[in-house]
Amino acid sequence: MSTDGIRMDRRVFLKLSGMTGLAWLTSGFYQVDGCGSGEDDYASLDPTDPANFTRALRLPGQDGLMGVLTPTGALEVTAATATVSLIEGYDTTLWAYQTTSGARSYINPSIYLRQGDSLAVNLVNGLNEDTILHWHGLDVDWRQDGNPSYQIQPGESYAYSFGIRNRGGTYWYHPHPHMMTAEQAYRGLSGLMIVEDDDDVALRSALNLTFGQTDIPLVLQDKRLDSQNQLAYTPDSMEEFDGYLGDISFVNMTVNPLLEVATRIYRLRILNGSNARILRLAFTKGDQAITFSVIGTDGGLLERAYQAREVFLSPAERVDVLLDLSSLQPGDEVFLRTLQFDAMDVMSMRMASERNTSGSKTSAATHLEQGEPYYLLKLAVTQQVTQPAAVPSSLSTVRRLDTTGATVRPITLSSLPNSMTFTINGQTYDMDAFPVQVTRGSVEVWEVSNQVGRNLSSMAHPLHIHGALFQVIDRQGSPAQTADQVVDSAGRFATDLGWKDTVLVWPGETVRLAMDFTNAYPGEQNLMLHCHILEHEDAGMMLNYKIV
Numbered sequence: 057m058s059t060d061g062i063r064m065d066r067r068v069f070l071k072l073s074g075m076t077g078l079a080w081l082t083s084g085f086y087q088v089d090g091c092g093s094g095e096d097d098y099a100s101l102d103p104t105d106p107a108n109f110t111r112a113l114r115l116p117g118q119d120g121l122m123g124v125l126t127p128t129g130a131l132e133v134t135a136a137t138a139t140v141s142l143i144e145g146y147d148t149t150l151w152a153y154q155t156t157s158g159a160r161s162y163i164n165p166s167i168y169l170r171q172g173d174s175l176a177v178n179l180v181n182g183l184n185e186d187t188i189l190h191w192h193g194l195d196v197d198w199r200q201d202g203n204p205s206y207q208i209q210p211g212e213s214y215a216y217s218f219g220i221r222n223r224g225g226t227y228w229y230h231p232h233p234h235m236m237t238a239e240q241a242y243r244g245l246s247g248l249m250i251v252e253d254d255d256d257v258a259l260r261s262a263l264n265l266t267f268g269q270t271d272i273p274l275v276l277q278d279k280r281l282d283s284q285n286q287l288a289y290t291p292d293s294m295e296e297f298d299g300y301l302g303d304i305s306f307v308n309m310t311v312n313p314l315l316e317v318a319t320r321i322y323r324l325r326i327l328n329g330s331n332a333r334i335l336r337l338a339f340t341k342g343d344q345a346i347t348f349s350v351i352g353t354d355g356g357l358l359e360r361a362y363q364a365r366e367v368f369l370s371p372a373e374r375v376d377v378l379l380d381l382s383s384l385q386p387g388d389e390v391f392l393r394t395l396q397f398d399a400m401d402v403m404s405m406r407m408a409s410e411r412n413t414s415g416s417k418t419s420a421a422t423h424l425e426q427g428e429p430y431y432l433l434k435l436a437v438t439q440q441v442t443q444p445a446a447v448p449s450s451l452s453t454v455r456r457l458d459t460t461g462a463t464v465r466p467i468t469l470s471s472l473p474n475s476m477t478f479t480i481n482g483q484t485y486d487m488d489a490f491p492v493q494v495t496r497g498s499v500e501v502w503e504v505s506n507q508v509g510r511n512l513s514s515m516a517h518p519l520h521i522h523g524a525l526f527q528v529i530d531r532q533g534s535p536a537q538t539a540d541q542v543v544d545s546a547g548r549f550a551t552d553l554g555w556k557d558t559v560l561v562w563p564g565e566t567v568r569l570a571m572d573f574t575n576a577y578p579g580e581q582n583l584m585l586h587c588h589i590l591e592h593e594d595a596g597m598m599l600n601y602k603i604v
């Protein structure tokens with residue numbers, strides 16, 4: 057291979073190296089007697105086989121993993137190992153946030169709060185390495201935001217205390233230590249934060265929704281399990297570059313789950329909690345896509361429901377949907393799945409390394425590449441009920457940002473020429489540098505473009521910003537595979553129509569964002585923006601910015 061920058065499509069590369077992700081379809085790989093116990097084992101967990109969807113979906117209950125916790129006072133939350141059962145007959149060790157409240161104990165609690173409430177958490181580091189906790193999407197003072205400059209050592213603690221100023225919505229929390237976020241999040245450290253406001257209450261009563269029953273969070277993740285069903289995190293240099301993908305699908309930490317449903321409307325709050333996997337979500341009955349309503353984004357409800365047949369959801373993004381099953385019959389089955397798409401992953405590289413499957417029970421041939429289709433959740437209709445009411449025509453108000461006369465700031469997502477390093481504005485993370493400064497109270501227009509060029513690598517990047525929410529103004533240069541999702545003349549998708557904290561930007565695309573730097577906290581705010589492919593974040597696809 058020549059040393060002066062060879063560009064190739066990831067799929068071409070995989071084919072050349074004999075590792076096309078689809079090879080197994082024709083190779084008879086799944087013959088039971090073919091390939092040893094590891095693959096037999098995998099066949100029963102393979103998310104491309106709908107027959108494997110048999111485990112009851114974990115719903116957030118009163119305690120335990122994902123248990124719903126409405127704090128009545130300060131919480132002591134310890135980040136430490138915990139043992140859970142993910143595969144029948146095995147104990148799997150997670151790294152998890154653990155706490156108690158009253159007589160109940162929780163692992164990665166779903167913290168449920170009202171807008172205007174306050175939250176006090178004392179984080180205790182029970183890991184063997186530094187950590188810090190970040191409240192993703194929450195509007196807090198930067199000292200409460202889990203900045204890596206505040207990370208704590210094993211045995212130390214960090215006290216958080218803040219009020220909930222956000223709109224109602226589905227937020228989440230996860231670690232943010234310098235260069236160690238990806239592994240800690242992958243090993244299990246993350247949880248939901250549900251904020252409820254008056255508009256949520258109105259929707260809840262209009263549709264007679266109950267959180268955990270008919271208003272259900274779905275945390276979508278892909279991971280690898282080794283032969284002992286322990287989480288394997290062993291990225292090679294290629295995976296540190298591309299992001300670490302799993303071959304086993306988890307929803308609410310349930311492998312290949314099944315949910316029994318009734319013939320009514322469900323509110324589903326979907327979080328892509330993966331390190332690197334982008335999802336193209338659709339609901340299908342047989343081969344038919346079922347239309348659903350997009351009602352919310354990262355920062356809460358939209359003004360009204362928008363019909364959709366599919367949405368892209370990149371790591372850290374949330375989409376809130378209403379799924380109306382009222383015309384179905386008991387016995388019907390619906391799948392939430394991710395559809396095939398082109399990952400548009402182009403590598404400019406000097407040396408190709410082989411796909412790493414170390415630590416995983418699968419072989420290279422069964423690995424699920426970015427953009428490969430698989431099932432996520434089976435919804436089995438078991439109960440006939442009468443849907444109480446229709447979706448309200450108005451859900452909320454979204455205050456539109458006025459960008460007249462706003463500063464326009466180019467934000468370029470790119471890579472260093474001929475290298476395996478992704479950059480923002482040509483730079484990688486320097487904890488002491490603040491290359492972007494914005495004025496408190498201002499609205500800026502950020503022109504985020506994902507550069508494709510000679511000797512540059514390119515991928516789709518989910519750009520995330522701390523300390524500010526934004527609105528998508530328009531999209532230009534979007535790839536053809538997103539065309540069916542466009543809902544307006546600005547090229548936007550339904551998932552672009554509300555408040556956002558993370559936005560996926562495809563290679564060649566420019567997305568203009570109206571950034572809201574209203575920030576009510578005293579003093580300079582030292583915040584950051586980064587790619588939410590966590591391996592990219594750790595590798596330095598991140599910049600500090602300052603609100604002054």
Ligand code: C2O
Pocket residue numbers: 190192230232372520522586588
């Ligand atoms: Cu969810 Cu800085 O990240």
Ligand code: CU
Pocket residue numbers: 190191192193520521522
């Ligand atoms: Cu964040």
Ligand code: CU
Pocket residue numbers: 478516517518587588589592597
């Ligand atoms: Cu990235």
